[in-house]
Amino acid sequence: MYRRTFCKAALSTAVAATLPGCGSKSKSGLGSPSTVVNAVSSSGGELSIEAAAVSELAESLDGRLLLQGDEGYATAKQVWNGMFDNKKPAMVVRCFSTDDVVKAINFGRERDLLLSVKCGGHSFPGKSTSDGGMMIDLSSMHSVDVDAQGKTMRADGGSLLGHLDVAATKHNLMTTTGIVSHTGTGGFTLGGGVGRTDRKMGLAIDNLVGATVVTAAGDVVRANETENADLFWGLRGGGGNFGIATEFVYRLHPFNPMVYGGNLSYAVNKDFLNFFAELHDTLPYEANIEPQLLPGLGDNGETLAVVGVTWCGDHVAGEKALAPMLAFPGLLSGKLAPLAYHDVQTGADGLLGHGKQYYLKSGFLNELSPGAIDVIVEFANRGVVNSWFQHMGGVTATVAPDATAFTHRSAAFNFGVMYIGEDPSQNDAKIAAVREYYKEMEPYMAGFYTNLNEESDQKTWGNYGPNYPRLVDLKKKYDPSNLFRLNANIRPS
Numbered sequence: 477m478y479r480r481t482f483c484k485a486a487l488s489t490a491v492a493a494t495l496p497g498c499g500s501k502s503k504s505g506l507g508s509p510s511t512v513v514n515a516v517s518s519s520g521g522e523l524s525i526e527a528a529a530v531s532e533l534a535e536s537l538d539g540r541l542l543l544q545g546d547e548g549y550a551t552a553k554q555v556w557n558g559m560f561d562n563k564k565p566a567m568v569v570r571c572f573s574t575d576d577v578v579k580a581i582n583f584g585r586e587r588d589l590l591l592s593v594k595c596g597g598h599s600f601p602g603k604s605t606s607d608g609g610m611m612i613d614l615s616s617m618h619s620v621d622v623d624a625q626g627k628t629m630r631a632d633g634g635s636l637l638g639h640l641d642v643a644a645t646k647h648n649l650m651t652t653t654g655i656v657s658h659t660g661t662g663g664f665t666l667g668g669g670v671g672r673t674d675r676k677m678g679l680a681i682d683n684l685v686g687a688t689v690v691t692a693a694g695d696v697v698r699a700n701e702t703e704n705a706d707l708f709w710g711l712r713g714g715g716g717n718f719g720i721a722t723e724f725v726y727r728l729h730p731f732n733p734m735v736y737g738g739n740l741s742y743a744v745n746k747d748f749l750n751f752f753a754e755l756h757d758t759l760p761y762e763a764n765i766e767p768q769l770l771p772g773l774g775d776n777g778e779t780l781a782v783v784g785v786t787w788c789g790d791h792v793a794g795e796k797a798l799a800p801m802l803a804f805p806g807l808l809s810g811k812l813a814p815l816a817y818h819d820v821q822t823g824a825d826g827l828l829g830h831g832k833q834y835y836l837k838s839g840f841l842n843e844l845s846p847g848a849i850d851v852i853v854e855f856a857n858r859g860v861v862n863s864w865f866q867h868m869g870g871v872t873a874t875v876a877p878d879a880t881a882f883t884h885r886s887a888a889f890n891f892g893v894m895y896i897g898e899d900p901s902q903n904d905a906k907i908a909a910v911r912e913y914y915k916e917m918e919p920y921m922a923g924f925y926t927n928l929n930e931e932s933d934q935k936t937w938g939n940y941g942p943n944y945p946r947l948v949d950l951k952k953k954y955d956p957s958n959l960f961r962l963n964a965n966i967r968p969s
């Protein structure tokens with residue numbers, strides 16, 4: 477991709493001297509000068525970008541620009557899903573400041589360069605990377621400050637959820653974050669943000685009080701209820717379609733960092749799923765109960781339901797509310813006890829670690845109907861791939877479907893079917909198994925979470941529901957050339 481032409485005659489000494497790799501103050505790490513950097517345009521065509529321009533960008537940054545072959549490039553380009561980690565962006569811009577983000581966006585837009593945006597790099601379908609594009613890497617921008625008195629938290633746009641959890645719990649405060657601490661707050665928040673406290677506190681977007689965004693034009697704008705309120709609406713569920721958020725401000729809630737909960741294991745059968753279907757809806761908003769159906773876990777290799785239970789409220793009330801889970805005759809093992817929320821939030825970090833092979837299909841269930849239960853039992857018996865529930869409802873369901881761009885407010889659960897593996901040779905068979913299970917579940921689903929599922933354009937647009945026309949208007953206003961297209965894409969027309 478990057479042609480190492482070692483200061484050939486075509487390149488004058490004067491120009492070569494300006495190339496980052498030739499200068500002692502190099503920020504790109506370029507090992508040698510070059511005439512062009514080969515890249516890919518937004519529509520997938522070939523692009524040749526003048527090395528001098530790349531060099532100029534690199535020199536202007538607070539952060540670093542890395543090309544293929546540069547020291548640090550391989551690490552900087554990494555994304556979480558091993559299925560996409562072989563992709564090679566033409567350049568990675570490691571932004572240290574909002575100003576760097578502005579420069580990267582302007583550079584990309586002026587050259588029609590394919591852009592991807594990386595925060596935590598956790599996009600399941602690998603949207604934060606590309607072959608031949610420019611990766612705008614925010615991961616070095618992760619400072620988080622808490623205003624304990626005002627109960628707000630400001631987080632840089634490259635922060636991870638673990639940074640937020642640690643900063644907030646220090647003050648006995650919390651906002652909704654997700655179930656794995658190395659997930660990025662950027663993608664998580666802009667898509668909606670489901671977590672263990674959403675029933676009590678609402679989704680991440682329901683706690684977002686403002687953001688700083690660099691638009692496709694390179695303008696730095698604030699978005700909140702009073703400034704650019706249209707954009708603020710779209711950021712809450714419209715994903716990365718309208719710009720790059722370099723800062724988020726969240727509302728915080730009083731929170732005891734010692735929660736009550738644990739993991740309880742059950743055999744997967746109709747009795748258990750009927751019990752779960754009845755119980756989940758009757759529980760107070762402090763309760764979050766999330767079965768993971770894991771093949772091969774039972775003594776005879778059968779699928780077990782390991783239910784992650786988290787109660788974020790008074791422990792005595794939790795013991796009472798959750799007692800039916802302990803009394804259910806199908807309980808095989810496990811206990812409920814006081815737990816550090818930090819341990820709960822980091823408990824799955826290893827299982828869902830970086831670099832494995834992952835494939836996922838998911839959708840929202842407004843209820844757990846008998847038909848859906850039949851499908852789940854059948855596939856649990858086959859025991860080929862995992863499936864799981866994220867418990868929703870509560871405060872999340874009290875927000876109107878058009879109050880934010882995230883429209884799926886009636887969901888009782890987010891339900892996913894997932895393959896996790898280490899051996900790429902298994903991918904085709906496991907992907908087929910996930911799709912088969914999902915296809916059987918899809919009739920019971922009411923839309924999907926754009927942060928997880930990748931679907932056809934038509935399905936994606938339909939999934940935004942009645943909010944879609946408003947999102948298209950916003951796209952026209954803030955990103956008329958669809959510069960930000962590696963996402964659950966809304967087109968400007």
Ligand SMILES: Cc1cc2nc3c(=O)[nH]c(=O)nc-3n(C[C@H](O)[C@H](O)[C@H](O)COP(=O)(O)OP(=O)(O)OC[C@H]3O[C@@H](n4cnc5c(N)ncnc54)[C@H](O)[C@@H]3O)c2cc1C
Nearest residue numbers: 595596597598599604633654655660662663664670716721
């Ligand atoms: C292990 C794991 C656990 C998860 N758990 C949960 C969960 O509990 N709840 C939940 O709701 N979701 C969860 N998700 C889904 C998660 O919300 C999405 O994968 C999300 O995209 C991850 O954000 P990221 O910043 O790490 O992603 P990245 O891959 O870095 O980015 C994905 C996309 O988000 C956009 N983006 C990211 N940052 C910015 C920014 N600052 N400004 C503008 N656009 C940006 C871009 O379009 C980018 O293509 C999980 C995902 C994984 C892999």
